Amino acid sequence: MRRLPNFVLLRAFEAAARLESFTLAANELHLTQSAISHQVRELEDYFGRKLFERRNRRVEPTLEGRRLLESLSRVFDVIEAACNEVSLAPQSQVLAVYSAPSLAAKWLGPRLPLFMQAHPDITIRLTSGADPVDLTVARETDIAITYGTAHQRAGVIVVPLGAERIVPLCSPRLLAPDTPIQTQIHTLPLIDSQLSPVKWPDWFVANGMVCPKRPRASFDRGALALSAAVDGMGVALESTRLAERELARGELVTPGEEVFAPITREIHFLAYRRNEAHLHKVGAFLNWLLVQARLNQAEPE
Template identity: 75%
Template sequence: MRRVPNFVLLRAFEAAARLESFTLAAKELHLTQSAISHQVKELEEYFGRRLFDRRTRRVELTPEGKRLQESLSRVFDVIEAACNEVALAPQAQVLAVYCAPSFAVKWLGPRLPQFMQTHGDITIRLSSGAEAIDLTHAREVDVAITYGSAHTRAGLTVRPLGKERILPLCSPSLIDANEPLRSQMEKLPLIDSQLSRVTWSDWFGANGMVCPTRPRASFDRGALAISAAVDGMGIALESIRLAERELSKGDLIALGEDEFTHIARETHFLSYRQNEAHLQKVDTFVAWLLGQLGLGAED
């Protein structure tokens, strides 16, 4: 048996914490303000510590209450999503996709509306994280798209999603059309992507140049580095796959495509369980994803 307080008490606390009011929580849960107060007090007795500081006209969470609220909010979101999925039409399917954050924001997310319009019987539940996950243990995830590497295990299909060209990207406003690009690369501010598989040292070395040692702005997500480059902070060394919208709108330009030696790497990997490859939701999503990337089933 799980050692957790009565769910009714947790529900009362979550509503009161979210709404910052016992009165509003009572209205939401169709209870009296006194009932909410008693339920919160019983929960505080269970933990042996206060969760709220009672003021004259309001309540404030204690540090312990804030910690509980943060965790409970995530749990209630999951419960709500699970209940919504049960209410779907009988033929509907839910596909749980785990995706690297920058790929999710910059590439996958903008394309999901088209997928959902074409495949209305499949509901996407998207989560993101920087770490590769092991689908032999993470049974709640159907398909994973990870950055840098993927867990290879018996029973899993893992495939790279094609090589991505890693180029210097910056706002057009930073470039002086009258000065050689090589000299500008040595002077302009550079932006580091901390998790990138290609570093500035790699790029400068490939082009027979010395990498500047001056301080550089640094970001732990490619999407953040791209946004910083759009804002004129400097030159980001990033995948043009992730920056395709910024490039198409002219917010960024790729520097010296015909002048510099550029680097390509396999950086994103798709994985799913082999014994679920035949499931319609998995098969449909995988085929759509590879098609969007211009990759065949055996590429």
């Protein structure tokens, strides 16, 4: 048995705390103000502490009340989403996809409308995070796309999403057209992408040069490093997969593309449970995603 107070009391508290009004909460829940007040008082008795400070025409959650509201709001959002999924048409399916944040924002997200048009019976629920997901534990996730590494587990299939070109990227307005790029690269401000497996010293060594010893701006997400490069902050060393829209729009260029050697790495990994590959929603997404990945895959070194 879970040790929980009555759900009715939690619902009354959440509405009152969110609206900061017993009257508005009563209107939302189709109850009387007296009923809301009674239920809140009962919940306060359960916890043995005040959850609200009563003001003139409003109520204000106490510190404990605000903590409870923050947690309940997340829980109620999950409950609401679960109920919405149950109410979908019988043929509809929900696919829970977990993705590395920069890939979700820069590459996967812009492509999802194509998948949704091809598979209107599958509803995508996309979440993102920097840490790899263990699919033997995170049963609520159907497919995980992680950055840098993936949990190798029995019953879980891990597939690299192909080699990616990691190259210098900068705003074209940062470059001097009459100066050799080999000279400019030693003086241009450089941007570090903290999680990237390829660092500036690696790139300079691969191109037979010495990495300049000067401070570099640093970002913990590839998407942030690319945004800084677009803004003219400096040269980012990142994957062209993540920068494909900025490159297509001319917001970023690859300085010295014909001169410098690119570095290719497999840096994004797709994971799914072996015993779920036969499911329509999983199989359809896997096939679609692997095709998308092949469309812009870099040639290996």
